[in-house]
Amino acid sequence: MSYPSEARVDTAAIRHNIAVLREHAGGVPLMAAVKADAYGHGLVPCAKVCVEAGAARLGTAFIEEALALRAGGVTAPVLSWIISSDDRLDDALLADVELSAGTVRLLDDIAAAARRTGRTARVHLKVDTGISRGGAPAARWPELVDRALAVQAEGTVEIVGIWSHMACADIPGHPSIEVQVQRFDEAVTLAEKAGACGSHVIRHLANSAATLTLPQTRYDMVRSGIAVYGLSPIPELGDFGLRPAMTLVTRITMAKRVPAGTGVSYGHMYVTDRETTLGQVPLGYADGVPRHGSGLLEVLAAGRRRRVAGRVCMDQFMIDVGDDPLSEGDEVILFGPGTNGEPTAQEWADALGTITHEIVTGIGARVRRVYV
Numbered sequence: 001m002s003y004p005s006e007a008r009v010d011t012a013a014i015r016h017n018i019a020v021l022r023e024h025a026g027g028v029p030l031m032a033a034v035k036a037d038a039y040g041h042g043l044v045p046c047a048k049v050c051v052e053a054g055a056a057r058l059g060t061a062f063i064e065e066a067l068a069l070r071a072g073g074v075t076a077p078v079l080s081w082i083i084s085s086d087d088r089l090d091d092a093l094l095a096d097v098e099l100s101a102g103t104v105r106l107l108d109d110i111a112a113a114a115r116r117t118g119r120t121a122r123v124h125l126k127v128d129t130g131i132s133r134g135g136a137p138a139a140r141w142p143e144l145v146d147r148a149l150a151v152q153a154e155g156t157v158e159i160v161g162i163w164s165h166m167a168c169a170d171i172p173g174h175p176s177i178e179v180q181v182q183r184f185d186e187a188v189t190l191a192e193k194a195g196a197c198g199s200h201v202i203r204h205l206a207n208s209a210a211t212l213t214l215p216q217t218r219y220d221m222v223r224s225g226i227a228v229y230g231l232s233p234i235p236e237l238g239d240f241g242l243r244p245a246m247t248l249v250t251r252i253t254m255a256k257r258v259p260a261g262t263g264v265s266y267g268h269m270y271v272t273d274r275e276t277t278l279g280q281v282p283l284g285y286a287d288g289v290p291r292h293g294s295g296l297l298e299v300l301a302a303g304r305r306r307r308v309a310g311r312v313c314m315d316q317f318m319i320d321v322g323d324d325p326l327s328e329g330d331e332v333i334l335f336g337p338g339t340n341g342e343p344t345a346q347e348w349a350d351a352l353g354t355i356t357h358e359i360v361t362g363i364g365a366r367v368r369r370v371y372v
């Protein structure tokens with residue numbers, strides 16, 4: 001036993017969620033986003049479960065993450081999409097990692113890496129249809145397509161995909177949704193006319209929210225992240241039958257009786273109003289329990305929900321269980337699927353004014369990932 005805390009990852013839940021997503025995808029293949037350590041769930045083990053469950057491809061933000069997949073023995077197709085010219089492009093090509101390019105400059109750098117390594121670079125051309133992050137704006141799209149055709153003709157690059165990313169797919173009815181679909185169609189049409197969008201080229205646009213609610217965004221593949229891990233991309237529309245995969249568990253490291261009027265944790269934000277039992281929970285903001293959750297977040301301990309008593313510290317926080325029995329070693333569930341009365345990551349996100357992505361990706365390296 002090293003650290004006392006575990007993120008238990010329910011691999012059956014991930015399989016179930018992939019099945020739910022594939023059903024919504026209406027027959028087109030699914031790319032599972034496994035960036036950020038599979039949203040905190042553990043990169044390689046989760047990637048393997050996703051592939052076994054039928055994900056056709058994996059997606060990472062960075063080449064480094066894709067190389068970690070390869071080092072872990074994952075052979076499925078992988079696309080990385082936040083790439084810079086000084087990146088490990090050669091290593092990516094040698095490891096059969098597909099790369100996104102949204103600028104002529106990056107495309108040229110990728111082609112140069114292909115010449116150096118003798119590998120054909122498999123590239124997904126990215127068009128910005130309205131999120132204004134990576135991706136060529138409409139005005140630069142024709143030159144990106146032309147340059148891609150030129151390096152494809154010389155044999156260094158193969159155009160594998162044309163893609164874009166949604167800005168507001170999680171806001172039902174947002175006017176930008178149809179605008180993005182229309183712009184994507186226009187970009188695809190331009191590429192088709194130029195001869196850069198043959199029948200083998202994969203067009204992809206949808207994230208989890210779009211996969212579950214916007215069938216017009218499916219094209220040839222959907223890319224899902226948060227829903228793979230069982231968290232709803234649009235909580236106000238419900239859970240879509242998804243099952244949260246992560247349960248964050250730890251053990252009480254100390255329990256003690258204290259008198260009324262005892263100030264608890266930094267700043268004495270919490271003062272006991274009676275003689276009571278305090279429990280020390282060995283997880284803090286360095287582990288992904290946000291300090292904003294001081295006096296706010298709930299956990300399940302000694303059979304009931306307990307609110308964090310006072311400040312969340314770097315490595316720990318306290319709970320007040322009153323006169324209920326509590327001992328060192330007792331289990332504390334911070335969040336999970338909610339089936340045993342514990343809070344959900346969604347409840348934490350709601351309490352903190354954020355989204356579940358930030359909760360699960362925030363779980364730190366001192367928390368062991370265990371697969372059940």
Ligand SMILES: *Cc1c(COP(=O)(O)O)cnc(C)c1O
Nearest residue numbers: 033165207208209223224225226
């Ligand atoms: C993270 C990401 C996804 C997955 O998004 P979810 O909302 O988690 O489904 C898809 N595409 C890109 C480009 C991403 O960065």
